[in-house]
Amino acid sequence: MPTPALPDAALPAPREDLAGMEPYGAPQVEAAHLLNVNENPVGPSPALVEDIAREVARATAGLNRYPDREFLDLRADLAAFLAEESGIPAPAPQEVWAANGSNEVMHQLLLAYGGPGRTALSFAPHYSMYPEYARDTLTSWRTAERGPAPDFTLSAQDVVTAIRRERLQIVLLTSPNNPTGTALDLDVVRAAAAELAADRGLLIVDEAYAEFRRDGVPSALTLLGQHPNLVVSRTMSKAFALAGARLGYMVADRRIVDTVRIVRLPYHLSAITQAVARAALRHRRELLSTVAMLRRERDALAEHLRQRGHDVAPSDANFVLFTVRRDRHEVWQSLLDQGVLVREVGPPGWLRVSIGTPEDNAAFRRALETADPEPTAATADDTTTATTPGREDA
Incomplete structure (x- = not known):
């Protein structure tokens, strides 16, 4: 016989701040073209x-x-890749740290540098897990706004003003930003690091999509030697096509890495994960050969959307954020009904489409003709879209 369900009153009480919360996660549904x-x-x-x-x-x-608790061989392999990819001197293995996805890297950083009585800040729209890292580590969370649509830019003055408004211990910047795709000028990183240094604050630059940036867009890795309070986070989930392997990593001053080692769980990186990541790094030229194709597809899709009359955020990532003319959930559902899954995320009136294969992208373009048809001359004047920035909502 099944065990009868107990009333809620009989269950242990969770933390009060978790009441009504839902676990993080994008919709996992079957579709012919997974672009979400x-x-x-x-x-x-x-x-x-x-x-x-x-x-x-x-x-x-x-x-x-x-498993090897310190995985110095993997850390050396990651350092060699970064030197090759970003044109920097290879960091020492002790200046590199890895975990189960860049999510765990961020979580460990907030465990080490956040906590009760400390505050972290980022700029909306941003990756929706950032405030969850703060919540989990009992760190106070603040947001400021990025610039207006469709560019969603962030200036050095914007960042300095926001830091001065709050007494901050941590600032999270993202380049390219999720969900907008916007890359940062290095002057923004320099200004934030310098402003935070006065109060011994930590600056984290999340570069999960950095390999997709356009030619001439530098990485914050080039500033590590100038700012000891700077951490740059990367992942093998995106450009390396290893989302299922769960390997994220960061580069920072060795003293920051050593502090993170204090809060990591014992043997947190399995022997299997280490083996998979090292094998993939040996094949990095093959794996990264897809990046050029995806960048071309991204730019072509962004131009197609502009020609259809959509506002499109300039993207240095492997996705495009764009406005829709109809209710965005109706557009999202219509695309899904046609076998194309995108992400209902970002400011109201916007959708985000990941860049797929040429066949995926062609299917998206065809489906969009039905899901969000171009206005006729009679209705064009009545067509509006919402472009107000906001927190990523999924």
Whole structure:
């Protein structure tokens, strides 16, 4: 017989600030064209699959033992990749840290530098997990607004003004930003780091989509030597097409890394994850060869949307944020009914579409003709879209 359900009053009481909360997550539904969570649509090659299988088999033989707690070999491999990708001197392995996705990296940073009586801030619209990191670590959370649509830019003065309004311990900047795709000028990073340094505050620059940035857009990694309070976070989920492997990492002054090591859970990075990540890094040229194709597809899709009359945020990421003419949920549902899943996220009146294969992107363009048809001459004057910035809402 099934166990009868207990009344809520019989259950342990959770933290009061968790009442009514829902777990994070984008809709996971079946669709022919999955363009909602910014994944790389090109999977690993047979050669990479074979290499990963071989390394995982080797790691599996030792699973009766705990994994390498410090994983310095993986950290050295990540440092070598960053030197190659961003044109910086290779960081020491001790200046690199990795965890189960960049989400865990951020969580560990707020565990180490946030907490009761401390405040973190970011600029809306932003990645919706940022305030959840603060909530989980009992860190106070503040937001300021990015510039107006469709560019959603952020200036050095915007950042300095927001920092001076609050007594902050942590500022989170994102470049390229999710959900807008907007990249930061390095003057913004310099100004934020300098302003925070006066009160020994921490600046985190989230570069989850950095490999997709346009030519000539620099990485905040180039500023690490000038600002000891700067952390740059990356991930292998996007450009490396390893969303299922869960490997994120950061680069920072060794003293920051050592502080994060205090709050990490024991043996947090499994032997399997380490083996998969190191194998993928050996195949980085192959994996990153898809980036150029996705950038071309992104730029072509953004131009197509502009020609249809949509406002489009300039994107240095592997997605495009654009306005719609109809109710955005109706547009989202119509696209899904046609087999195309996008993200209902960002300011009211906007949708975000991840860049897929050429076939995925063509399917999206066809579906959009029905989901959000171009106005006729008779109705064009009555067509409006909402462009008010706001927090990412999914």
